[in-house]
Amino acid sequence: MEEMQNVASMPLIGDKAPAFHAITTQGEINFPEDYVGKWVILFSHPADFTPVCTTEFMTFASMSDEFKALNTELVGLSIDSLYAHIAWLRKIQEIEWNGMKNVEVKFPVIEDIKMDVARKYGMVQSQSTTQAVRAVFVIDPNGIVRTILFYPASTGRNFDEIKRVVLALQKADAENIATPANWRPGQDVIVPTAGSCGTAKERMENQSEEQYCLDWFLCFRKEKK
Ligand code: BEZ
Numbered sequence: 155m156e157e158m159q160n161v162a163s164m165p166l167i168g169d170k171a172p173a174f175h176a177i178t179t180q181g182e183i184n185f186p187e188d189y190v191g192k193w194v195i196l197f198s199h200p201a202d203f204t205p206v207c208t209t210e211f212m213t214f215a216s217m218s219d220e221f222k223a224l225n226t227e228l229v230g231l232s233i234d235s236l237y238a239h240i241a242w243l244r245k246i247q248e249i250e251w252n253g254m255k256n257v258e259v260k261f262p263v264i265e266d267i268k269m270d271v272a273r274k275y276g277m278v279q280s281q282s283t284t285q286a287v288r289a290v291f292v293i294d295p296n297g298i299v300r301t302i303l304f305y306p307a308s309t310g311r312n313f314d315e316i317k318r319v320v321l322a323l324q325k326a327d328a329e330n331i332a333t334p335a336n337w338r339p340g341q342d343v344i345v346p347t348a349g350s351c352g353t354a355k356e357r358m359e360n361q362s363e364e365q366y367c368l369d370w371f372l373c374f375r376k377e378k379k
Contacts, residue, residue, distance in 0.1 A: 164276020167302060171196070171293045172274040178229075178262035179239050185229070186297040193226040193320060194293040197311075198277040200285035202234040202242040206310045210288075211246055213313050215259045225295075226320055228261035233272060233286050236265040281307060292319055294327075331375065342374040 165172055171186045171194075186194065197214070199207040211230070218228055232239060243259045264271055269286070272278050277286040288311055292301035301319050305311055322333040331343040345365065348354035354370035367373040 180262035198286040231264040
């Protein structure tokens with residue numbers, strides 16, 4: 155029985171994002187239906203007025219226009235009340251850090267004092283029974299979970315990496331490619347592995363500046379101009 159309590163239920167990559175209704179700092183939301191047609195980054199914080207979370211909120215809020223430009227909405231969650239959220243976001247606006255100041259958090263932050271949403275997404279793990287881990291769910295315009303990242307409470311997230319993941323997913327969907335290790339926009343991408351002996355041979359024999367193979371199963375394509 156004790157062991158069972160440690161099993162967090164959570165959606166997996168490829169699953170439909172679990173639905174919920176929540177009160178947020180920007181009004182009520184019905185998730186994911188309010189976001190159909192958009193990419194969403196749903197991310198959790200252990201609690202309000204915590205130092206690492208404060209730096210993360212400042213960073214994410216400062217990047218929110220960059221995410222909007224990628225048709226991507228941010229939705230935060232912290233295990234605290236709506237009034238605590240409001241007070242924390244007001245305080246964040248007064249703090250200056252790492253070149254950021256007067257940072258207004260315009261994306262919704264979910265009130266989840268009862269941890270209903272956090273539990274649906276496996277955000278409450280063995281680290282604490284009262285605080286969420288730092289989870290990131292990237293959800294596509296059809297409401298499908300496409301990426302899941304978990305960090306412990308002591309480690310602030312890398313928001314450039316989260317943006318890179320969104321860019322890579324969008325590119326993979328649009329161009330039927332994959333992205334290699336440490337890929338950055340503009341760099342060569344990987345074309346799907348040859349599905350027949352004929353295609354494997356043809357690719358190896360017909361290499362060009364635009365498409366080249368290191369071996370039959372590892373072929374790259376230059377960024378489309
Ligand atoms: C923080 O955000 O600073 C934090 C939150 C929970 C535990 C430890 C640190």
